Structures are given as C-alpha cells and as structure tokens.
Amino acid sequence: MASCGGSSGTALIWHEGFAGRGFSPIQRSWPRYALGYALLRDTGLLDALHVHRPAPARRRELLAVHSAAYLDQLLAADRAGSGVLDYGDTPAWRGVYRRARLVAGGSLAMADLVGRGVVAHAFNPAGGLHHARRDRAAGFCPVNDVVLALRRLQHRYGFRRPAVLDVDGHHGDGTQELLSEEPILTLSIHQYDGRFFPRTGSLEEIGSGPGAGYHLNLPLPRGAGDRAYRAVLERIVEPALNLYRPDILLLQYGVDAHALDPLVGLRLTTRSYQAIAALAHRVAHRHCGGRLLVFSGGGYHPEAAARCWAVLLSELTGRAPSRPVDDDPSVPGEEPDAVSRTLAMLDQAEERLLGPASPLRSG
Numbered sequence: 089m090a091s092c093g094g095s096s097g098t099a100l101i102w103h104e105g106f107a108g109r110g111f112s113p114i115q116r117s118w119p120r121y122a123l124g125y126a127l128l129r130d131t132g133l134l135d136a137l138h139v140h141r142p143a144p145a146r147r148r149e150l151l152a153v154h155s156a157a158y159l160d161q162l163l164a165a166d167r168a169g170s171g172v173l174d175y176g177d178t179p180a181w182r183g184v185y186r187r188a189r190l191v192a193g194g195s196l197a198m199a200d201l202v203g204r205g206v207v208a209h210a211f212n213p214a215g216g217l218h219h220a221r222r223d224r225a226a227g228f229c230p231v232n233d234v235v236l237a238l239r240r241l242q243h244r245y246g247f248r249r250p251a252v253l254d255v256d257g258h259h260g261d262g263t264q265e266l267l268s269e270e271p272i273l274t275l276s277i278h279q280y281d282g283r284f285f286p287r288t289g290s291l292e293e294i295g296s297g298p299g300a301g302y303h304l305n306l307p308l309p310r311g312a313g314d315r316a317y318r319a320v321l322e323r324i325v326e327p328a329l330n331l332y333r334p335d336i337l338l339l340q341y342g343v344d345a346h347a348l349d350p351l352v353g354l355r356l357t358t359r360s361y362q363a364i365a366a367l368a369h370r371v372a373h374r375h376c377g378g379r380l381l382v383f384s385g386g387g388y389h390p391e392a393a394a395r396c397w398a399v400l401l402s403e404l405t406g407r408a409p410s411r412p413v414d415d416d417p418s419v420p421g422e423e424p425d426a427v428s429r430t431l432a433m434l435d436q437a438e439e440r441l442l443g444p445a446s447p448l449r450s451g
C-alpha cells in the first residue's frame with residue numbers, strides 16, 4: 089500500500105438525498121447507495137473517512153460543461169415530472185434536476201477538497217455520470233460530473249495534466265467526447281461488440297486534433313473477467329499512466345462490470361476491483377502527490393456494488409474491514425475464450441496505443 093505524503097485522508101461525499109431514487113429506471117438498483125453506506129458503517133470503514141455533505145451545484149457551475157438551453161430543458165422536464173430526458177433510457181421525474189445538481193455538487197466538492205489539499209483522496213458514490221454530453225442526457229446520466237470536476241481542477245486549482253480512468257462496463261463516451269480534442273489522457277475499459285450500449289469505444293477511437301492519441305479505448309468481449317482484466321491493467325493502463333505522468337487522477341469506478349451485474353456481460357469479481365483501486369492509488373501517489381478523485385458510475389446489483397465500494401475505501405484508507413467484503417466463490421468466472429480474445433486485442437493495442445507514434449511517448 090502506498091503511503092500518503094503531503095495531504096492525507098480520504099473523504100466520503102455523502103448526502104441523505106443520495107439514498108433516494110436513482111437516475112436509472114431499474115428500481116432494484118436504487119438501494120445500492122443506502123446499502124453501500126450501511127456496509128461502510130458496519131465494517132468500521134466509515135470511522136476512517138471524513139464524511140462531507142455536499143450542496144447542490146448551482147446553475148452557473150453546471151455551465152462550465154453544459155449549455156444554458158440544455159439546463160433549461162432539464163429544469164422543464166423536472167417540472168413536467170414525466171417523459172424522458174434522452175432517446176428513452178433516462179426517465180424524467182419531479183426532483184431529477186435537483187438530484188443531478190446534488191450529484192454534481194458532490195463531485196465539485198471532491199475537486200475542492202482534493203484541489204485545496206484538505207484530503208488526498210475522495211469518493212462520490214452517486215457520481216460518475218459519464219454518458220452525458222454538453223447538450224444532452226444519455227444512459228441514466230443527466231450531467232457529466234466527471235468533466236465538471238475536471239474543469240474545476242483545471243480552472244480553479246491550475247492542474248495541467250489530469251487523467252481519467254474509466255472502468256465502468258460501458259464505454260465512457262460522454263467524457264471522451266467532451267475532451268476528445270484536448271491532450272488529456274482518458275482510458276476506458278468496457279464491454280464492446282459494436283452493438284452493446286453505447287455502441288462506441290473501439291481501439292480505433294483515439295481523439296482528434298491536439299487530442300489525437302490521448303484517448304484510449306480497451307474493448308472487451310462479453311465473458312471477460314479477472315484474468316483478462318489483469319492483463320489490460322498491466323499491459324496498457326499502468327504503462328499509459330506512467331508515460332503521461334498525470335498531476336491528478338480521476339477514476340470512474342463503475343462497478344457494473346461485476347459478474348453479478350444484470351446489465352453488463354463482463355465477469356469481474358471484487359479481486360479485479362481491488363486491483364483497480366490499488367493501481368489508481370499507486371499511480372496517484374507515484375505521480376500526483378496522492379491526489380485521486382473516485383466517481384462510482386454504474387452498478388445495478390446493490391450487494392455487489394456495496395462490496396466493491398468497501399474494497400475501494402479499504403484500499404484508500406489502509407483500514408481492513410471488520411469482516412470480509414470479498415465475493416463468495418459462487419460468483420461466475422470468466423469464459424476462457426474471452427481471455428484469449430482479450431490477449432489478442434492487447435497485442436494490437438500495445439502497438440496502436442503505446443507504439444512509437446504515441447504522443448504519450450513525447451511527453
């Protein structure tokens with residue numbers, strides 16, 4: 089475990105409003121927030137955290153990423169109390185705009201707490217809304233709190249080399265689109281076959297203009313699990329981060345790549361989430377003075393999501409949970425064919441993404 093030099097400590101962003109209705113229409117996933125909080129309390133991890141209650145983001149703060157016309161539309165949809173925010177995935181309801189502002193406020197609070205050096209690490213269990221664009225909602229994401237936090241870190245605190253690592257089971261398409269023309273490293277690891285939502289995230293998508301070569305996608309076949317993931321982390325993710333040398337790291341820690349998740353066909357267990365948390369923690373201490381913001385992202389199996397959050401916070405705080413939070417052995421394993429297909433993808437990825445032509449090599 090890395091030690092925390094400089095500022096230290098880990099903040100948990102928590103508001104009682106998080107425990108209400110979520111943005112997805114999948115009702116059985118909504119209890120994950122309350123369940124996650126209860127698991128942190130019951131395992132003693134909460135005692136090792138600085139709990140911070142956020143204020144809802146103001147409209148002018150959301151304008152750093154979103155258009156005024158779109159925010160008007162969100163507010164109108166909230167007032168109407170029915171319908172959808174996008175093409176049909178994301179319902180509108182009375183209170184949806186307030187929840188979006190609250191989640192965004194939580195992620196802006198992480199930027200402030202870590203940017204000012206109050207804590208080294210922070211986690212927003214309601215954040216990670218990586219599909220939202222400047223002008224539209226998508227995939228249960230009304231606002232992009234990841235890029236909102238990143239813009240604050242750049243503009244208010246002067247960070248010049250932020251990096252975004254997105255391990256959600258779905259491609260981080262909104263984050264990539266908002267940053268694609270900028271030389272900011274984004275890495276997304278996700279299920280991909282050209283049809284799976286949101287249908288993007290192939291190896292060929294690398295950004296454009298000054299951003300070309302800075303936006304890396306690692307597409308995984310259905311059935312890929314811990315072995316495949318370990319190879320992706322070792323062969324591409326950590327080398328790319330070490331070449332780029334971020335001054336602050338943002339981790340979209342979507343836990344819907346877990347084997348029990350009902351929406352994604354990947355087969356990660358808490359062992360992979362432990363490896364992801366350890367990698368991000370190590371990289372943050374190696375390059376960023378420890379500065380690490382974590383956004384929870386997707387996760388539609390509440391018990392699995394809660395365990396993955398506990399694994400993360402145990403890693404960041406160095407506190408062992410008072411009882412094990414690992415998966416039990418009945419969790420399904422990966423498909424051997426998916427491992428060999430992932431290893432073949434990585435042979436291509438090493439050449440395309442980290443070869444001699446990569447701008448990451450010229451610093």
Ligand SMILES: [Zn+2]
Pocket residue numbers: 090091092208209369373378404
């Ligand atoms: Zn640390």
Ligand SMILES: [Zn+2]
Pocket residue numbers: 256257258342344385386387
């Ligand atoms: Zn997802």
